[in-house]
Amino acid sequence: MSESPPSPRPSVLPPPAPEHLAELYRQMFVIRRCEEEAARAYAQGKIGGFLHLYIGQEAVAVGACAALQPDDYVVTTYRDHGMAIAKGMSSKAMMAELYGKKTGCSKGLGGSMHMFDAATNMLGGYGIVGAHIPLAAGAAFASKYRNDGRVTLCFYGEGAVSIGGFHEGVSLAALWKLPIVFICENNEYSMGTPLSRSMSVEDTSLKALGYGVERDRFFADDVNLVEHRIAAAVKRAREESQPTVIEVRTYRFRGHSMSDPAKYRTSNEVEEQKRRDPLLLARRELVDALGEERVKAIDAEVEAEVADAVKFAEESPEPDASVLEPTTYDGPFAA
Amino acid sequence: MRTLRYREALREAMIEEMERDDRVFLMGEEVGHYQGAYKVSEGMLEKFGERRVIDTPIAESGFAGIGVGAAMVGLRPIIEFMTWNFSAVAFDQILNSAAKIRQMSGGQFSCPIVFRGPNASAKQVGSQHSHAMEHFYAHVPGLKVLAPSFPADVKGLMKAAIRDDNPVLFMESETLYSVKGEVPDNLEPMEIGKANVVREGTDCTIVTYSRMTHVSLEVAEELAKEGISVEVVDLRSLRPLDEETVIRSVKKTHRCVVVHEGWPYGGVGAEVSDRVQRLAFDYLDAPILRVTNLDVPMPYNAKLEQHVMPNKERVLATVKRAVSRGRS
Ligand SMILES: Cc1ncc(C[n+]2csc(CCOP(=O)(O)OP(=O)(O)O)c2C)c(N)n1
Numbered sequence: 068m069s070e071s072p073p074s075p076r077p078s079v080l081p082p083p084a085p086e087h088l089a090e091l092y093r094q095m096f097v098i099r100r101c102e103e104e105a106a107r108a109y110a111q112g113k114i115g116g117f118l119h120l121y122i123g124q125e126a127v128a129v130g131a132c133a134a135l136q137p138d139d140y141v142v143t144t145y146r147d148h149g150m151a152i153a154k155g156m157s158s159k160a161m162m163a164e165l166y167g168k169k170t171g172c173s174k175g176l177g178g179s180m181h182m183f184d185a186a187t188n189m190l191g192g193y194g195i196v197g198a199h200i201p202l203a204a205g206a207a208f209a210s211k212y213r214n215d216g217r218v219t220l221c222f223y224g225e226g227a228v229s230i231g232g233f234h235e236g237v238s239l240a241a242l243w244k245l246p247i248v249f250i251c252e253n254n255e256y257s258m259g260t261p262l263s264r265s266m267s268v269e270d271t272s273l274k275a276l277g278y279g280v281e282r283d284r285f286f287a288d289d290v291n292l293v294e295h296r297i298a299a300a301v302k303r304a305r306e307e308s309q310p311t312v313i314e315v316r317t318y319r320f321r322g323h324s325m326s327d328p329a330k331y332r333t334s335n336e337v338e339e340q341k342r343r344d345p346l347l348l349a350r351r352e353l354v355d356a357l358g359e360e361r362v363k364a365i366d367a368e369v370e371a372e373v374a375d376a377v378k379f380a381e382e383s384p385e386p387d388a389s390v391l392e393p394t395t396y397d398g399p400f401a402a
Numbered sequence: 403m404r405t406l407r408y409r410e411a412l413r414e415a416m417i418e419e420m421e422r423d424d425r426v427f428l429m430g431e432e433v434g435h436y437q438g439a440y441k442v443s444e445g446m447l448e449k450f451g452e453r454r455v456i457d458t459p460i461a462e463s464g465f466a467g468i469g470v471g472a473a474m475v476g477l478r479p480i481i482e483f484m485t486w487n488f489s490a491v492a493f494d495q496i497l498n499s500a501a502k503i504r505q506m507s508g509g510q511f512s513c514p515i516v517f518r519g520p521n522a523s524a525k526q527v528g529s530q531h532s533h534a535m536e537h538f539y540a541h542v543p544g545l546k547v548l549a550p551s552f553p554a555d556v557k558g559l560m561k562a563a564i565r566d567d568n569p570v571l572f573m574e575s576e577t578l579y580s581v582k583g584e585v586p587d588n589l590e591p592m593e594i595g596k597a598n599v600v601r602e603g604t605d606c607t608i609v610t611y612s613r614m615t616h617v618s619l620e621v622a623e624e625l626a627k628e629g630i631s632v633e634v635v636d637l638r639s640l641r642p643l644d645e646e647t648v649i650r651s652v653k654k655t656h657r658c659v660v661v662h663e664g665w666p667y668g669g670v671g672a673e674v675s676d677r678v679q680r681l682a683f684d685y686l687d688a689p690i691l692r693v694t695n696l697d698v699p700m701p702y703n704a705k706l707e708q709h710v711m712p713n714k715e716r717v718l719a720t721v722k723r724a725v726s727r728g729r730s
Contacts, residue, residue, distance in 0.1 A: 115704055116526035167526075167703035178528050178702030194530035195491065196460045229459035230491070257460060259436035265459035331436065388709055391698045402697065 083291045085356040091133060091290045092349045093365050095125040098149040099346055100373040101158050105148065105165055105179075108377070109325050114165045118179050121149035123320035126345035127252050128153035130293025131220055131315075134301045138215070140188045142203035143222040145180035146252075146319075147192025150222060155187035158376040168383035175386045176394060190219075197223065197232030200249070204240040207247035211308060218304040219247045220297075225314075226257025228271045237312060241278040246304040248297065251314045252287075258323045259331040275312035287317040288343050291352075320344075403586055409442045409579040411553035412518075415560035416443070416480060420450060423478065426564055429456040429465055430482030430519075439484045440520060440579055466492035466517070470499045470569075473515040478564060483519035486535040486573065493538075500569040501544030516563045518572035520579070521549070522613065522663040523711055529699035534664025536573050540641045540673070546594060547640040549573040551615035553583035555638055558592030565591055575613045595642035599651060603633035606657040606725050609648055609674050611637040614661045614712060621717045630725055640670050645677045652678055656687040657724045661717055666694040688727035693720045 083091070102120045109118050121128070124146075132141065132153040143150045148161055156172060164171030165179055172184045183191040190206055193199035203221030210217040227233050228251060240247050251271045255262060262269060275282035281303060287293050293315065300311035318340040322329035329337075354362050392400045406414065420426045427450075432439045434447035434457040447455040458465045462483065469479035483489045489496065496517065503513045522534040540547045546568055550556045556574075563570035600615065601622050608618045615636045622632035633651050637644065652658045658678050660671035671692040678690050693712045701707055 116524075116528060116702060117531070173702075175703040176529075176701045176706070178526060180528055180530070181702070194528065195488065198491075226460045229461045229464070231461070231463055232491075258439070259432055260457060260459070264435075264457060385705060386701075386703055388706060391696065391701065391706065391710070395698045 080292060080295055085353070088291065088349065088353055088356060089361075089365060091129050091294070092353050093369060094129045094153055095290065095346050095349060096366065096369045097158055097372060098125045098128070098152050100369055101148060101152065101162060101376065104162070104373055104377050106321070106325065108165070113381075114179070115167070116178050116180075117145065118165070118325045119146040119323065120319070120321045121146055123340070123344065124252055124254060124287070124317045125149055126287045126290040126293050126349070127222075127250070127315050127317055130287070130290040131250060131297040133294045134298035135218065135220065138188060138217050139301075140190050140203070140206045140217060140219040141222070142190045142199050142206065142219065143192050144196070144199065144224060144227070145192050145194050146224070147180065147182045150192070151182035151184060151189050154184070154189045156182070156184040156189055158372055159379040160184065162376040162380040163383050166380040166383070167385065168380055169386040170379065170383040174390055174394070176390065197227040197230035199223070200227065200232045200236035201239065204236045204245055204247055207240060207245035208243065210246050211243070216305060217246065218301050220250060221247060222250050222252055224257060225251055225253040225255075225262050225271050226260070226265060227251075228274060229265055234274075237274065237278050237280070237310070240310040241280045244308045245310055246308045247310045248300040248304055249310065249312045250297070252317055253314050254317050254319045256319070256323070256331070258327065261331070270314060272312050272314040278312075281309065281311045282313065283311060284314040285316065287315045288345050288348055290345055290349050403584045405582050406553045406557070406585045407579065408553050408556055408574070408581045408583070409440065411557040411583075411585055412442050412560055412574065413444065413446065415557045415564070417446065417449065419561055419564040420454060425476065425478045426480065427454040427456065427477065428480045428482065429458055429469060431458055431460060431484045433457060433482050440576060442579070443482070462488050462492040463495055466495040467499065469515050469517075470495055470503070470513055473513045474503060474511050478514050480516045480518060480564065483517065485531065485576070486519050486521040487531050487533050489517065489519070489535060490533070496539065496545070496569070496571070497542060501542050504544065504568075512567045513569050514567045515569050516572055517569070518560075519574060520576040521573040522575060523700065523707070524576045526702055526704055526707055528702045532700035534662070534695070536571075536640055537664045537669040539571050540670055544569065545641065546570045547573065548594065548638065549612040549640055550638050551578070551612055551636050553581070554585045554589065555592065555598070557585055558589050559594065559638065561589070562591035562594050566594065570594070573612060577613055578616070581616070595639045595644055597638055597644035597647040598636045599633060599647065600636045601632065601634040603631035603655065605631045605655055606659060606721050607633045607635060607648070607651040607655045608659050608661055608717070608721065609635045609637065610661040611640065612663070614663060617712070617714055618661050618717060621714055621721060624718060625721060630721070632721060643673065643677070645681060648674065648678065649681045652682045653685045656685055658686070658690045659693060659717070659721050659724050660690065661693045661712055663712060664695055665697055666692055667697065669694060688724045691720050691724050693717050
């Protein structure tokens with residue numbers, strides 16, 4: 068299988084402007100720290116249900132969302148906390164949602180898997196694998212219908228590439244030339260199943276060939292590279308209304324969810340992967356560009372923001388039952 | 403007699419049937435190498451190998467359809483849905499293929515297949531992962547739908563489901579997998595379609611199944627202290643529905659409360675109510691009442707989830723309401 072896909076790309080990346088890199092790093096670190104705090108709160112029983120952490124994958128959400136305009140849409144899976152933050156939602160709204168509080172982005176009704184934020188055009192995290200892919204194509208359809216110039220990014224795991232929703236979504240987006248970028252976050256495992264046991268090819272972007280759309284494939288170690296490569300696809304969507312199928316190769320440092328001990332991989336493998344932690348790589352680059360002092364100041368800011376988010380979540384009120392009917396129907400309840 | 407957990411009873415039934423019949427195989431997500439998302443199939447890959455314990459990609463419509471096709475030509479698949487929520491993706495294969503093959507072919511082909519997995523609420527897993535899917539499926543002629551509550555019934559009915567020549571949908575419960583119970587040695591397949599009176603009483607009948615049987619038994623225990631004698635009928639099978647056992651009980655107690663997870667609109671409770679009012683009208687001293695999920699999607703927040711689910715307090719209050727009616 069070819070490692071180097073045919074799509075055109077700059078051979079040497081221009082170095083990121085230091086202030087821009089600082090912002091990308093800050094976002095990645097906010098996500099990392101929020102996830103760590105979420106894991107802690109989960110262990111204390113303050114967060115319930117499923118909790119799928121994004122630790123290790125931060126560069127995908129942050130790099131990709133950096134290539135967007137605020138009006139653009141994002142749709143993703145249940146592994147969605149980091150994506151919501153990268154799209155601009157506040158860490159307070161995210162943490163409060165995890166705590167099931169009224170001040171959470173979805174009023175405490177959605178929880179970890181369902182981060183929605185209309186204000187930042189975060190169209191949600193979805194629990195049924197693959198189901199959100201046609202839905203994302205629907206948002207892109209609306210953009211084309213209204214000619215509003217918006218682009219939709221649709222994220223999914225490599226496990227979703229086997230399900231019908233993926234194929235129908237990409238097929239229709241290709242046929243109708245919708246302004247969308249399909250981004251597979253290939254973190255190597257679909258729950259306990261390595262990609263080699265779930266697909267007949269090892270590169271999910273190859274699926275683009277059958278639908279006649281452009282594709283790309285790269286590692287997510289460098290957030291700057293992620294931004295550039297996604298930006299090229301966003302440009303294609305915005306200017307030519309052509310979809311792209313991308314595979315970003317990444318790795319989740321934790322189990323599939325909090326209940327997964329991840330016995331299907333060795334600790335050696337995980338340690339090996341942690342050595343290319345995109346957050347640490349970005350930090351190193353930033354220290355070179357701006358100096359240790361400045362980066363420490365950013366770190367302190369992030370710690371304060373995350374502590375604030377946790378405090379906000381802890382202290383916020385819970386929703387009461389009056390929220391149930393008006394969130395079931397718009398208008399009178401249809402009993 | 404041995405004490406087994408609910409999940410062990412399931413596993414034993416599958417293993418015994420696979421040992422006696424090479425046509426039986428298990429297919430689903432994470433059933434093999436991962437040992438089952440809820441450890442139901444633990445050890446089965448090692449025992450039977452990859453030919454008969456088959457890990458699938460996330461492709462419910464695909465592997466449900468593969469099961470149906472294989473069943474038509476003589477195999478006896480057990481298809482596991484990681485949870486029944488995901489069967490929605492395969493609904494067409496169950497509704498339009500499995501349930502229709504026999505009728506469409508004028509009886510030439512049968513579809514001896516088992517679909518199984520955990521159903522209904524777990525804990526705070528939100529609206530997309532908390533569906534009680536039995537109500538949708540019990541609606542469909544051509545399907546059988548089972549929802550046992552205790553390990554012995556789980557084992558006997560799973561063996562029967564595997565040997566049945568029709569599509570049988572087996573509804574388990576994540577919250578019951580660790581429940582223990584006595585299971586007779588050398589248990590034979592049980593007859594499908596028989597309810598069980600799991601507690602005798604004289605003042606009110608609770609008709610229920612799966613997880614809510616356990617909740618109903620707790621309620622009956624509590625009400626006994628207040629001098630209210632509750633009979634609990636565990637349906638075990640939702641289609642076919644053992645109306646004889648239900649009616650016999652209601653004729654004795656004169657009151658009926660149906661308790662299940664899932665929404666009230668057109669559900670199993672509505673079906674039971676119809677049969678009871680039709681077949682025991684003259685015996686009823688109170689309207690038939692239902693305790694179900696509230697009529698809204700399941701919220702994530704823990705307290706609201708408890709509020710929406712058919713909890714113990716609500717069952718208790720409803721039985722009291724049924725019993726107090728017509729008494730001074
Ligand atoms: C249709 C469907 N089937 C099964 C599941 C259960 N499930 C949730 S996540 C998951 C694995 C998905 O892996 P992948 O797509 O690679 O994404 P990742 O979790 O690695 O981000 C499975 C099987 C589901 N949510 N939806």
